[in-house]
Amino acid sequence: xxxxxxxxxxxxxxxxxxxxxxxxVMLFPFVIVTLNAFKxxxxxxxxxxxxxxxxxxxxxxxxxxxRVDFGLKLWNSxxxxxxxxxxxxxxxxxxxxxxxxxxxxxxxxxxxxxxVANTLPQEALVYPLYYLSKEVGLYDxxxxxxxxxxxxxxxxxxxxxxxxxxxxxxxxxxxxxxxxASRRRMLWGIVVPISRPTLSxxxxxxxxxxxxxxxxxxxFLISNDNQTVPVALGVLQGxxxxxxxxxxxxxxxxxxxxxxxxxxxxxxLTRGVTVGAIK
Amino acid sequence: MAPPGAGTARPRGRGGYWLYLVPSLVLFLAIIVVPxxxxxxxxxxxxxxxxxxxxxGLDNYTKLFKDERFWASFEHNVALxxxxxxxxxxxxxxxxxxLFDYIAKRFGGRTASAxxxxxxxxxxxxxxxAGVVWGWMLHPSYGAVNQIxxxxxxxxxxxxxxxxxxxxxxxxxxxGYPVVIFMAGLQRxxxxxxxxxxxxxASWWRRFWxxxIPQIRPEIFVVLLTCTIAALKVFGPIFVLTRGGxxxxxMVPSYFSYLNFFEKVNVGYGSAIATVLALIIVVVTFLFLRxxxxxxxxxx
Numbered sequence: 001x002x003x004x005x006x007x008x009x010x011x012x013x014x015x016x017x018x019x020x021x022x023x024x025v026m027l028f029p030f031v032i033v034t035l036n037a038f039k040x041x042x043x044x045x046x047x048x049x050x051x052x053x054x055x056x057x058x059x060x061x062x063x064x065x066x067r068v069d070f071g072l073k074l075w076n077s078x079x080x081x082x083x084x085x086x087x088x089x090x091x092x093x094x095x096x097x098x099x100x101x102x103x104x105x106x107x108x109x110x111x112x113x114x115x116v117a118n119t120l121p122q123e124a125l126v127y128p129l130y131y132l133s134k135e136v137g138l139y140d141x142x143x144x145x146x147x148x149x150x151x152x153x154x155x156x157x158x159x160x161x162x163x164x165x166x167x168x169x170x171x172x173x174x175x176x177x178x179x180x181a182s183r184r185r186m187l188w189g190i191v192v193p194i195s196r197p198t199l200s201x202x203x204x205x206x207x208x209x210x211x212x213x214x215x216x217x218x219x220f221l222i223s224n225d226n227q228t229v230p231v232a233l234g235v236l237q238g239x240x241x242x243x244x245x246x247x248x249x250x251x252x253x254x255x256x257x258x259x260x261x262x263x264x265x266x267x268x269l270t271r272g273v274t275v276g277a278i279k
Numbered sequence: 280m281a282p283p284g285a286g287t288a289r290p291r292g293r294g295g296y297w298l299y300l301v302p303s304l305v306l307f308l309a310i311i312v313v314p315x316x317x318x319x320x321x322x323x324x325x326x327x328x329x330x331x332x333x334x335x336g337l338d339n340y341t342k343l344f345k346d347e348r349f350w351a352s353f354e355h356n357v358a359l360x361x362x363x364x365x366x367x368x369x370x371x372x373x374x375x376x377x378l379f380d381y382i383a384k385r386f387g388g389r390t391a392s393a394x395x396x397x398x399x400x401x402x403x404x405x406x407x408x409a410g411v412v413w414g415w416m417l418h419p420s421y422g423a424v425n426q427i428x429x430x431x432x433x434x435x436x437x438x439x440x441x442x443x444x445x446x447x448x449x450x451x452x453x454x455g456y457p458v459v460i461f462m463a464g465l466q467r468x469x470x471x472x473x474x475x476x477x478x479x480x481a482s483w484w485r486r487f488w489x490x491x492i493p494q495i496r497p498e499i500f501v502v503l504l505t506c507t508i509a510a511l512k513v514f515g516p517i518f519v520l521t522r523g524g525x526x527x528x529x530m531v532p533s534y535f536s537y538l539n540f541f542e543k544v545n546v547g548y549g550s551a552i553a554t555v556l557a558l559i560i561v562v563v564t565f566l567f568l569r570x571x572x573x574x575x576x577x578x579x
Contacts, residue, residue: 023394120561
């Protein structure tokens with residue numbers, strides 16, 4: 001046994017070393033992007049991508065920020081994702097109340113419908129949505145994107161929340177019913193407060209999923225005033241006017257909010273990531 | 280809306296719950312059902328997006344099945360399923376089990392969670408931003424990768440390697456997701472199973488094969504299903520990195536339909552591609568759920 005221990009000693013470090021090397025590879029693009037976002041083009045061409053920046057050269061970041069009006073893009077993304085998250089949670093709660101607690105007839109079919117809606121590729125909806133939004137004057141408006149994603153996220157939320165509310169302790173509801181509480185009071189006074197942890201996980205997921213969306217926002221938000229962060233960056237990618245360090249500044253500006261959300265929401269997310277697994 | 284006198288025990292009938300579904304059903308009809316039906320209808324027509332569509336029956340579909348680019352795009356989809364679902368699942372299983380069953384026990388839980396966070400970080404990026412990052416890293420003239428290794432490889436512009444490059448990027452992007460899901464799954468496995476196996480002298484590999492994999496089967500199913508669907512739908516990275524090119528070396532159905540909708544204004548043809556893609560995704564989902572159901576039945 002003892003011989004076995006000493007024999008294994010180098011082995012256990014080898015496993016750790018292999019995993020650390022892999023972690024470095026995974027993080028490498030983040031490090032490289034950050035390093036070079038703070039360099040001048042001249043510094044990049046002389047020192048290469050691995051050298052440490054000489055100072056805090058902010059011109060690349062500032063120039064890119066001004067050129068795409070990045071503050072406005074951030075605001076657009078925040079507004080769209082925030083409104084979608086709240087609206088989709090509200091819709092999910094209403095649906096799940098009817099399906100999970102009310103157990104209305106045909107609920108299985110309704111759930112299947114919502115699940116199919118959530119797995120459908122957006123390509124199968126995009127052209128009619130594009131056409132219809134032009135007809136009603138909503139094309140190139142944030143409202144169109146908000147409405148579409150509210151429905152798509154709520155489809156998933158309904159599916160998930162219905163099974164959660166299906167397990168809701170019946171005793172509490174029956175007691176409230178005997179006390180003469182109306183359906184509306186039972187929903188907002190009992191069901192919503194008790195399921196708040198699940199709802200907050202859903203809220204965060206909806207926010208981040210909407211923030212990360214690219215395809216439909218790219219099709220619908222063509223004017224600069226309406227674009228979201230991923231759309232602005234994705235469309236500009238590879239443009240001739242961008243030099244090496246400005247490109248990495250643009251990548252850094254895309255990374256920062258995503259990593260910030262991850263750090264802010266980390267606790268709720270790691271608790272809820274298995275919830276998101278169903279998507 | 281409660282029907283009056285529906286019974287004394289239940290003063291409010293069940294019908295009233297329907298009201299809560301009304302807002303969603305209206306929106307759902309307008310944003311999912313009607314557009315989906317319109318898309319299917321359009322796929323039987325020739326239409327440029329303006330004027331009246333001309334009914335041409337199944338012509339788009341017969342053309343589709345003879346179109347080499349269409350078949351190539353599905354072949355690339357299979358490659359992306361390997362890169363986004365199969366490989367991350369396999370590597371993720373090994374990593375999760377190494378972190379959970381080895382690193383956490385010998386080097387402490389903090390080391391394990393730090394490593395898990397490092398593997399997960401690419402997953403927090405919007406996929407389009409991940410594309411921007413790699414588009415910069417792999418730029419043929421000033422990209423960091425070529426500069427560091429002193430080579431001149433056109434990673435995304437050479438038709439022979441573009442697809443492999445995209446695949447590698449997607450493995451990088453996707454890997455953290457199975458690692459996190461599998462580690463969460465391992466947490467619910469009874470530790471005495473591992474302890475008993477260790478006392479019996481079972482090697483790490485045997486524990487991996489006989490305990491870890493059977494115990495987290497449900498998680499493996501979920502990861503494979505969700506990642507396969509994501510791979511079938513993939514659009515953002517292709518748009519940002521290659522636009523389906525060079526030539527059609529990285530063309531995928533979603534981008535192919537986008538191209539027909541908005542650049543070639545072949546709306547009917549684009550609709551046919553999107554309809555086929557939607558059908559494939561729905562069928563794949565049902566097959567997966569079926570297999571999973573059967574698996575659970577044979578388990579119990």
